[in-house]
Amino acid sequence: MxxxxxxxxxGAFGIGVTEFVIMGLLLExxxxxxxxxxxxxxxxxxxxxxxxVGAPVMTVMTRRWPRKTVLLTLxxxxxxxxxxxxxxxxxASLMMARxxxxxxxxxxxxxxxxxxxxxxxxxxxxSAIAVMFTGLxxxxxxxxxxxxxxxxxxxxxxxxxAVTLVGVVAMAVIALFVPRGTSAPDEGDWRSDLxxxxxxxxxxxxxxTVLGFGGLFAVFTYIAPLLTQITGFEDASxxxxxxxxxxxxxxxxxxxxxxxxxxxxxxxLGSLAVLAGVLALMTFAIHDQIATVAFVALLxxxxxxxxxxxxxxxxxxxxxxxxxxASSFNxxxxxxxxxxxxxxxxxxxxHGPGLGAVTWVAALVPLSAMLVALLALRLDSRRRxxxxxxxxxxxxCD
Numbered sequence: 001m002x003x004x005x006x007x008x009x010x011g012a013f014g015i016g017v018t019e020f021v022i023m024g025l026l027l028e029x030x031x032x033x034x035x036x037x038x039x040x041x042x043x044x045x046x047x048x049x050x051x052x053v054g055a056p057v058m059t060v061m062t063r064r065w066p067r068k069t070v071l072l073t074l075x076x077x078x079x080x081x082x083x084x085x086x087x088x089x090x091x092a093s094l095m096m097a098r099x100x101x102x103x104x105x106x107x108x109x110x111x112x113x114x115x116x117x118x119x120x121x122x123x124x125x126x127s128a129i130a131v132m133f134t135g136l137x138x139x140x141x142x143x144x145x146x147x148x149x150x151x152x153x154x155x156x157x158x159x160x161x162a163v164t165l166v167g168v169v170a171m172a173v174i175a176l177f178v179p180r181g182t183s184a185p186d187e188g189d190w191r192s193d194l195x196x197x198x199x200x201x202x203x204x205x206x207x208x209t210v211l212g213f214g215g216l217f218a219v220f221t222y223i224a225p226l227l228t229q230i231t232g233f234e235d236a237s238x239x240x241x242x243x244x245x246x247x248x249x250x251x252x253x254x255x256x257x258x259x260x261x262x263x264x265x266x267x268x269l270g271s272l273a274v275l276a277g278v279l280a281l282m283t284f285a286i287h288d289q290i291a292t293v294a295f296v297a298l299l300x301x302x303x304x305x306x307x308x309x310x311x312x313x314x315x316x317x318x319x320x321x322x323x324x325x326a327s328s329f330n331x332x333x334x335x336x337x338x339x340x341x342x343x344x345x346x347x348x349x350x351h352g353p354g355l356g357a358v359t360w361v362a363a364l365v366p367l368s369a370m371l372v373a374l375l376a377l378r379l380d381s382r383r384r385x386x387x388x389x390x391x392x393x394x395x396x397c398d
Contacts, residue, residue, distance in 0.1 A: 002119050005128055007170075007177040008112045009135035011075055014166040015105050016139025017147055018082055019047060021159055022098075024148030028156040033091045040091075043098050050099035051335045055106025055328040062107065063325070068178050070111050072171060074104040079167030086160035106335070109133075110328025113311055115178065123261055130257025130308040137253050137304060141246025145239060201317040202326060204376035208369045209310045209333040210340065212272055215279055215365035216303040217341030219358055220245075222349065223296070230356055231292045241296055248300025256305035260312050267309040268373055272366045275302040279363035286359065306366075307334075317380075341365065 022029070022043050030040040062070045081101025088094035109132075116132045117125040143166075151159035219226070227233045227241060259267040278298045285291035314330040341362070348354070348361050 002177075004119055004178045005116055005131050007173040008071075008116055008132045009138075010166075010173050011071065011078075011108060011112065011170040012132055012135030013139045013143060014075075014135075014163060014170050015078060015108060016136040017143035017166065018078070018085075018101060018160075018163045019105065020140060020144045021147035021151070021163070022047070024144065025151045025156045025159060028151055029094070032156065033094065035091045043095060045339070046095050047098045047102045047105075048335045048339050050102025051105045052332045054103030055110060055332040056325065058103055058107040059110055059325050059328040062111075066180060067111055067115050068174070068180050071108065071115070071174050071178065074108045074111075075167055075171045075174060077101070078104040078108070079164055079171065082160050082164040082167060086157045086164060106328045106331040109331040110325075113315065113327045117312075117315065126260030126264070126267075126308045126312040127254075127257040129311050130253050130260075133253050133304075133307055133311075134250060137246065137249035140249060141243055145243070199317075200379045201376050202314065204372050204379070205310070205314045205317050206329055206333045208268070208272075208373045208376065209314070209330055210337040211365050211369035211372060212275070212306045212310060213303070213334050213337030214341035214344065215275060215362045215369075216299070217338045218345035218348075218362035218365060219279060219282070219299065219341075220303075221342040222345050222355065222358060225355060226286060226358070227292065230286050231289055233289065233292075241293060244293055244297045245300040248297040248302075249304045252301030252303065252305040253307060255301070257308040259305070260309040264309060264312060264316070265377065268306070268313055269370055271302065271305040271309060272370045272373065275299075275306060276363045276366040276370070278302045279359050279366070282359040283356070283363075286356070 022040075026040040026043075029043070030036060033040075058074070062073065065073075078101055081097055081104070084097035085094055085101065088097050112132055113129050116128040120128045147159045147162065150162055223242070223245075224235075224238050227238055228235060233241070256267065256271060259271070278295060282292075282295045282299065285295040311327065311330055314326050317326070344365070345358050345362065348358050352361065
């Protein structure tokens with residue numbers, strides 16, 4: 001893999017840290033700014049909203065720029081946004097800074113995915129996407145725990161200054177290693193590209209992403225109470241177990257990339273099936289501590305094994321329809337899945353069968369993603385058959 005790809009990984013690492021580290025600093029932020037913990041938790045929702053809105057907006061605004069320039073601009077927004085977070089004098093200003101920072105998220109991963117596939121041979125494209133997304137997984141296993149520790153020791157603002165420094169480093173390595181003219185900028189009309197995203201194969205691919213990741217976050221959002229209240233672990237055991245989850249993320253991400261390079265469609269269906277199976281069996285495993293640790297690792301691996309195939313699928317279906325825009329929308333779809341999954345898990349706990357049932361309810365979500373994927377494949381196959389029949393019929397009439 002070329003060095004330019006690892007420069008994209010560095011940017012992905014910084015973005016991953018700034019997205020998730022706030023989860024470990026809610027108490028510090030709420031105390032310092034004089035707001036409730038639920039209000040501090042809205043900083044997570046605000047960031048997710050910024051990703052969903054910012055992904056298409058920033059992609060359209062920068063579509064005619066050279067993609068290296070786009071990546072550097074996004075990392076500049078990311079860096080300045082985190083500096084603004086560190087300096088925020090109030091809750092409202094911190095929320096605004098978080099939303100602005102999130103505007104760089106979706107387009108960076110969207111454009112970065114397109115650039116990554118252009119850096120390698122055709123049979124390594126999904127693996128290239130997986131390498132870039134490794135930055136996101138390493139952020140979870142190393143960056144977030146370190147950022148949380150730093151914020152607890154020196155104050156939450158120190159964490160955002162550290163992430164700002166990561167942004168500066170990422171800008172430097174992207175400027176140094178990513179070649180100019182890696183990929184030609186999009187030239188078509190963005191309105192037609194946006195309409196093309198409503199084509200059934202592309203739209204259903206995005207919906208598959210939402211549902212595929214929704215199952216993970218229905219469980220992961222509530223992993224701490226599951227581990228302590230159902231399995232019986234002490235509170236101090238949660239962080240080490242989450243390191244195991246992070247290791248699973250890295251392994252699953254890289255395996256998913258390799259499998260998608262081998263056979264894309266079987267990789268999508270297979271990874272979703274495995275994710276559903278792991279979630280369902282976890283219902284029984286969470287009553288045993290050893291089995292729970294093993295299944296937490298499997299959950300991370302199964303969930304992120306879906307990422308490179310789903311991202312690659314949307315890119316392929318969007319050929320000729322603005323790949324950067326489609327890729328950015330798919331990143332937004334991952335974040336919608338995060339939010340929807342967290343809501344589903346909370347609904348099951350508050351109004352449904354309860355905490356112990358979250359895992360088997362969550363298993364139904366990737367199963368529904370499989371059904372959507374199969375529908376997309378069927379419609380795509382029908383479209384291809386019709387495309388073959390029409391020219392043949394036209395030739396017979398002539």
